[in-house]
Amino acid sequence: MARAVTPRRKMINTTLAWSVGLLIFFPILWIIVLSFKTEGDAIKTPIEVLTSVWTFESYLVVQDRSDYFKHFSNSVIIAMGSTLLGILIAVPAAWSMAFVPSKRTRGILMWMLSTKMLPAVGVLYPIYIGFIKLGLLDTRLGLIIVLMLINLPIIVWMLYTYFREIPGEILEAARMDGATLREEVLYVLTPMAIPGIASTILLNVILAWNEAFWTLNLTAAKAAPLTAFIASYSSPEGLFYAKLSAASVMAIAPILILGWFSQKQLVRGLTFGAVK
Amino acid sequence: MGKIELTQVSKSFDDTEVIPPLDLKIEDGEFVVFVGPSGCGKSTLLRLIAGLEDVTTGQVLIDGQDATDIPPAKRGLAMVFQSYALYPHMSVRKNIAFPLRMARLDKSEQDRRVSEAAKVLNLTDYLDRRPGQLSGGQRQRVAIGRAIVREPAAFLFDEPLSNLDAALRVGMRLEISELHKRLATTMIYVTHDQVEAMTMADKIVVLQAGVIEQVGSPMELYRTPRNTFVAGFIGSPRMNLLNGPNATKHDAHTIGIRPEHIAISTRAGDWPGVVGVSEHLGSDTFFHVKCDDFPEPLTVRADGDLDLRYGAKVFLTPDTAHLHRFDQKGLRLK
Amino acid sequence: MATQHSRSAARLMMTPAVILLLGWMLVPLTMTLYFSFKKYLPLRGGDLGWVGFDNYIRFVSSSSFWPAVASTLIIVGGVLIITVILGTLLALLLDQPMWGQGIVRILVIAPFFVMPTVSGLVWKNMFMDPNNGFLAHLFNAFGAEPIQWLSQASMPSLIMIVSWQWLPFATLILLTAIQSLDSEQIEASEMDGAGWFNRFRFITLPHLARAITVVILIQTIFLLSIFAEIFVTTAGAFGTKTLTYLIFQRVLESQNVGLGSAGGVYAIILANIVAIFLMRIVGKNLDA
Incomplete structure (x- = not known):
């Protein structure tokens, strides 16, 4: 690929790619703009919007009126909690599948993947009833458990593909060097696996943050994360563009930033290693 | 300190037997090379000795003690892997010190042994680098360093040179031989390269399909190969193995003759033929000669000064004193 | 590559994950089956x-029922066609040498990180609202009558919103696949006299076939159970x-x-039919 390209050609590529990129990004850009406007200005024509005054007002109103930070902290706790719990359960499982494969490993991996394909709506009612019975409905713990379970196959798979890239010979070398199983995991495997574990955490936080079936159906007021908070804007009264924009920006900003860091891992995680 | 004995050791993966029961004795201080084509079970055999694989049946004795159920960490052996298997997140110093740290040696003793090993292996200037910043040859030396610091009963090498380029390989071969002479510790070395086997070994074990074909010193194997497999595998270029009426004449099913034991002449000889490709090495030239009597071309070594063109008519004469004779099953005839 | 000792340790370490997922799968599934006969x-x-x-x-x-099946198929099919075709073109474009490639990549994948409720509401209100939406303003500026997107053109609107969300996914995966194409293969085909189109047709596209299949299968599974986007936009009205x-x-x-x-x-049966194909592909990759 190290071929010289004519500057003209590169210029055309650049112009084209930037135009398409900006077009795709435009909706996000536009809500960022709207979020800094007053409600009255936000519904005007685009030219008028751009030339009107800029203000932080909406951000303050959103926090005041709808308790943004409660929902934000719910989102953080649910996303982080479910991911960390999942990692805790998945690391040993992925370790054993990657380094001590048996005839059944493949079958187990495929079966785990198949649970991920179960359409949520198919089991909505049993989970719903179960949650009421167990007192988990509208609790953060309940959502942590459900999101952990729906993402567990992805976590196991991602870790498995990362672990498999660690050459078995290195672990054997540790064994030959006199390391016990515990020392082998502690001093050799874990330091080498940290980048993989970190990317897995990152991707799963994103997935859990954006999950919008269970979070909408299993929460009411107390445990509602940002997905549900935003959904409450679907039947609003009066002028609300600026406030909705501000709320949206605050809901997507943290994950947008995390997502940009995890581009590469995203592909691997979402295709279960089928595309690298 | 380093006598290893295998009795009736076999290995099966699931239902496939990769190594049928075999016996092998390795004396203390010996340099033993396991050689054979890829997939012959030589690496598996090494890993059975290391304890990285369980034996299916049989016993592994190290210094007379049954080590069959002892985990690799406790067998007192050190191994150098094909990929070197260096710990990428540790400096060279920490890599070499790792087995000592696992053995809970005190810090000053660790430092002393690491710097000693580094001096021997010319690694002193690189101790604080990471493996990723080293060349192939340097990585190889770190792997060896990690093996020697723990003063093992025996060293196990699993194709250690196959990832190096040709020039480095010759150098490392000498270094490992030198190390063996100095330490006088048992070394077991696995390779598919018969040149490495010939140049380094005290004793060569030739394996094929998990079966030991022959055990002996390099020259024993070269001079008296037990069967056609060993005859064809040891020696470069390969021995010419010939069937047909010319073999029957010598009361054999197959006769073998090494390239250096055939005389080539433009005037007269036993087997008339035509010169094919010639390979000039400078001191020697190898001619591939197509003879009327045999379907396969014969390889012949001649003096580097001899110049024969493609298509030239020649006559070959084997030196019958160095003729190897084999029966129908490929076994050597006395 | 292992010994008896490590094998039993491995089995033990796998147990929690297996039991949890088994419970998560079997308990609700059995209950759903049970209720379905009552x-x-x-x-x-x-x-x-x-x-x-x-x-x-x-x-x-x-x-x-049948209208629902039809809408499901139209949404899934429409989004697949749009994302795969545009995704391939976009991936090819992003693979070209240019200035600021990293930034363009970031711009393109951003919609994927937007939570479904946000994208549904933002499109519904800020863009597709017939009075104050951006598109209405745009139409007005050209003197055209603004479209009542979500009521008059509900399906195309929904497909557009969902495609916007999934286009980054398709692009990212196809771009990754394109970049894994051995450049010597392209050079060899150039030496063999293949022009730009033939190179794409005979080298790049076959190379992408697998990635495209993966994109189609994974998106199908997710699109079949699409929920939040409908919930916050039309709530199932207007044939959606x-x-x-x-x-x-x-x-x-x-x-x-x-x-x-x-x-x-x-729904479970439907998803499983798609899943079987996906698992075949993923499973093949496991052996490699």
Whole structure:
């Protein structure tokens, strides 16, 4: 690929790619703009919007009126909690599948993947009833458990593909060097696996943050994360563009930033290693 | 300190037997090379000795003690892997010190042994680098360093040179031989390269399909190969193995003759033929000669000064004193 | 590559994950199957006894069933076509040498990180609103009559919103696949006299075939159960009621659990058919 390209050609590529990129990004850009406007200005024509005054007002109103930070902290706790719990359960499982494969490993991996394909709506009612019975409905713990379970196959798979890239010979070398199983995991495997574990955490936080079936159906007021908070804007009264924009920006900003860091891992995680 | 004995050791993966029961004795201080084509079970055999694989049946004795159920960490052996298997997140110093740290040696003793090993292996200037910043040859030396610091009963090498380029390989071969002479510790070395086997070994074990074909010193194997497999595998270029009426004449099913034991002449000889490709090495030239009597071309070594063109008519004469004779099953005839 | 000792340790370490997922799969699945054979109306008498396959028959013969199947297929199909074609073109474009490639990449993948409720609402209000939306302003500026997007053109609007969300996914995966193409292969085909189109047709496209299949299968599974985007935009009105949404309404809105559960079983079967194909591909990769 190290071929010289004519500057003209590169210029055309650049112009084209930037135009398409900006077009795709435009909706996000536009809500960022709207979020800094007053409600009255936000519904005007685009030219008028751009030339009107800029203000932080909406951000303050959103926090005041709808308790943004409660929902934000719910989102953080649910996303982080479910991911960390999942990692805790998945690391040993992925370790054993990657380094001590048996005839059944493949079958187990495929079966785990198949649970991920179960359409949520198919089991909505049993989970719903179960949650009421167990007192988990509208609790953060309940959502942590459900999101952990729906993402567990992805976590196991991602870790498995990362672990498999660690050459078995290195672990054997540790064994030959006199390391016990515990020392082998502690001093050799874990330091080498940290980048993989970190990317897995990152991707799963994103997935859990954006999950919008269970979070909408299993929460009411107390445990509602940002997905549900935003959904409450679907039947609003009066002028609300600026406030909705501000709320949206605050809901997507943290994950947008995390997502940009995890581009590469995203592909691997979402295709279960089928595309690298 | 380093006598290893295998009795009736076999290995099966699931239902496939990769190594049928075999016996092998390795004396203390010996340099033993396991050689054979890829997939012959030589690496598996090494890993059975290391304890990285369980034996299916049989016993592994190290210094007379049954080590069959002892985990690799406790067998007192050190191994150098094909990929070197260096710990990428540790400096060279920490890599070499790792087995000592696992053995809970005190810090000053660790430092002393690491710097000693580094001096021997010319690694002193690189101790604080990471493996990723080293060349192939340097990585190889770190792997060896990690093996020697723990003063093992025996060293196990699993194709250690196959990832190096040709020039480095010759150098490392000498270094490992030198190390063996100095330490006088048992070394077991696995390779598919018969040149490495010939140049380094005290004793060569030739394996094929998990079966030991022959055990002996390099020259024993070269001079008296037990069967056609060993005859064809040891020696470069390969021995010419010939069937047909010319073999029957010598009361054999197959006769073998090494390239250096055939005389080539433009005037007269036993087997008339035509010169094919010639390979000039400078001191020697190898001619591939197509003879009327045999379907396969014969390889012949001649003096580097001899110049024969493609298509030239020649006559070959084997030196019958160095003729190897084999029966129908490929076994050597006395 | 292992010894007896490490094998038993491995089995032990796998147990928690396996048991949890087994429970997560079997318990609700059994309950859904159980409810699907019952007349079960939690707010109107509760458990009214076994009804055999009644729910299955009623679900299929209800007047909303076939329209729901149709909307599901149109949304899934429409989004797939748009994302795969545009995704391939975009991936090819992004693979070209240019200035600021990293930034363009970031711009392109951003929609994927937007939570579904946000993208649904933002499109509905800020862009597709017939009075104040951006598109309405744009139409006005050109003197055209603004379209009532979500009521008059509900399906195209929904497909557009969902495609916007999934285009980054397709692009990212296809771009990764393109970049893994051995450049020597391209050079070899150039030496063999292949022009730009033939190179794409005979080298790049076959190389992408697998990635495209993966994109199609994974998106299908996610798109079949698409929910939040409909929930916050049309709430199933204007012919946008998909199978998933229909089941959701039966279970939680009209509280006919038996009927909804039967629908759920249909959904599970449908998803499994797609999943089998996906697993074949992923499974093949496992051996490599």
